[in-house]
Amino acid sequence: MTAKGFDVCVSGSGAVAMSLALALSAQGWRVAWARPESAVAAPRVDVRTYALNARAVALLERLRVWPALQPHATPVWDMVIRGDDGGQLAFSAWQQQVRELTWIVDAAALERLLGEALRFAAGVQGVPPVSSPADAPAPLLAVCEGKHSATRGALGVSFERQDYGHMGVAARLRASVPHQGVARQWFRSPDVLALLPFHDPELGASYGLVWSVPTARAEALLALDDAAFEAELMSALAQSDPEGAQAVGELSLASARAAWPLALAQAERWSGPGWVLLGDAAHQVHPLAGQGLNLGLADVDTLVAELGHARKTFPWRSPADARTLDRYVRRRMWPTRAMAGLTDGLLHLFADDRGPVRELRNTGMSLVQRLGPVKHWLVGRALDA
Ligand SMILES: Cc1cc2nc3c(=O)[nH]c(=O)nc-3n(C[C@H](O)[C@H](O)[C@H](O)COP(=O)(O)OP(=O)(O)OC[C@H]3O[C@@H](n4cnc5c(N)ncnc54)[C@H](O)[C@@H]3O)c2cc1C
Structure with a gap:
């Protein structure tokens, strides 16, 4: 234990903060978890479902949260992506030789179960919110406060944000036809509409909706x-893909609707003396590829691995040693930039409504569809963000 009482202070109350506190506790670090009391008293209500990749699921397995979460998760066997002019890309777990392409999980259940696991985690103690490394009861302050992080602002780190002028509308849906584990996405210019197969409330016939549309x-x-919302949704589907609309059947709302403003953002620095950023506090991407939380959980995995490696090799070093934090930043910067570039590039490609661009993007999709190795590479990147 350090002179400050704890080794790491984790600030934040979302999935990234809680996973980090749990992962550090599993490695024997003493963790101060700084979060508002309200976060403990009332877990967040969230209608979203998240697509979690293989790396995120492996982390949750190691944290022993996955067995409790699995009943709230649905595997995706196939994925069909349609362009706006006949382009189509289809992925299947069988062809890619993986057990499943991704898992769709209940966002609220994920946070609730992480919170429950933390109640029994050794060496984790709740402390009041902190606003700077000097306030933190540990030499290292891990800032996992999401995109609006005040601590990041107080540290003078700018968060370059490019607003898409879109919002992601999310809800749960019931379908009249079983989904058979197929995730579907339509690039409709300017909308992007995704239906993620889920098992609740209707076993085998529910979806999580993410519909990105201008604000x-x-x-x-x-x-x-x-009723009017359902009619809009059905008409959007029927217009862009009558065959796909038939495959999903009649859709009806099974939850309230909520919407989130969408942006691309990146913190200018991810670490400094006594602090490090993780998750949406460091980077924000468009949800079209379902990768934001996957990137945040990969940050957790990497930081904990680097801290463990440093402790084993240089036991005298502080957890806040700049060389350890630099290694974390170097390992995470490239995959995050690559994912941000990919989602942003796709979005811009599909935002341009000129005829030749539309033809090119749809031809490009169909070309990738025929190139097995390229598809395999794309799936590999998505499984291991
Ligand atoms: C519509 C939509 C769909 C999405 N779908 C997917 C998907 O399918 N797959 C995927 O991987 N990602 C998805 N994402 C992205 C995902 O939601 C985020 O990347 C993820 O929630 C980020 O987690 P986080 O813990 O970093 O931040 P947050 O979830 O924002 O959590 C941070 C928490 O810390 C709290 N906090 C703030 N300041 C402080 C402080 N000073 N002290 C203590 N606590 C503080 C905040 O109130 C907040 O509760 C989606 C996003 C949207 C908008």
Whole structure:
């Protein structure tokens, strides 16, 4: 234990902060978990489902959260992505020789179960919120406060943010036709619409909806009553892909709707004396590839591995040693930039409505569809963000 009482102070109350506190505790570090009391009293209500990749699931397995979460998760066997002019990409777990392409999990259940696991984690103690490394009861302050992190601001780290002018509208849906483990996504220019197969409330016939639309349209969609919203959704599907609309059947709302503003953002620095950033506090990507939390959990995995490696090799070093934090930043910067570039590039490609661009992007999709190794590479990147 350090002179400050703890080894690492984790600030934040989302999935990244809780996974980090658990992973550090499993390695025997003494952890101060700084979060507002409200976060403990009332777990967040969240209608979202998250697509979690193989690396994220492996981390949750090691944290012993996955067995409790699995009943709230649905495996995806196939994925069909449609362009706006006949382009199509299809992935299957069988062809890619993986057990499943991804898991769809209940966002609220994930946070609740991480919180429950933390109640029994050795060496983790709740402390009041902190706002700077000097306030933290540990030599290292791990800032996992999400995209609006005040501590990041107080550290003078700028968060370069490019607003997409879109919102992600999310809800749970019931379907009249079983989903058979197929995730579907439509690039409709300017919308991106995704249906993620789920088992709740209707076993084998529910979806998590993520519909990215310009902000004014998102507000209008939220203001509609349920029947009118369902009609808009069905008409959007029927217009862009009558065959796909038939495959999903009639969709009806099974939850409230909520919407999140979408942006691409990156903190200018990810570490400094006595502090390090993880998750959305460090980077924010568009949810079209379902990778934001996957990137955050990969940050957790990498930081904990680097701290463990440093403790074994240089036991006299502080957890806040700049060389350890630099290694973490070097390992995470490239995959995060690559994912941000990919989602941003796709979005811009599909935002351009000129005829030749539309033709090119749809031809490109169909070309990738025929190139087995390229598809395999894309799936590999998505499974291991
Ligand atoms: C519509 C939509 C769909 C998405 N789908 C997917 C998906 O399918 N797959 C995927 O991987 N990702 C997805 N994401 C991204 C994912 O939601 C985020 O990347 C993830 O929630 C980030 O987790 P986090 O813990 O870093 O931040 P947050 O979830 O924002 O959590 C941070 C928490 O810390 C709290 N906090 C703030 N300041 C302090 C402080 N000073 N002290 C203590 N606590 C503080 C905040 O209130 C917040 O509760 C989606 C996002 C959206 C908007």
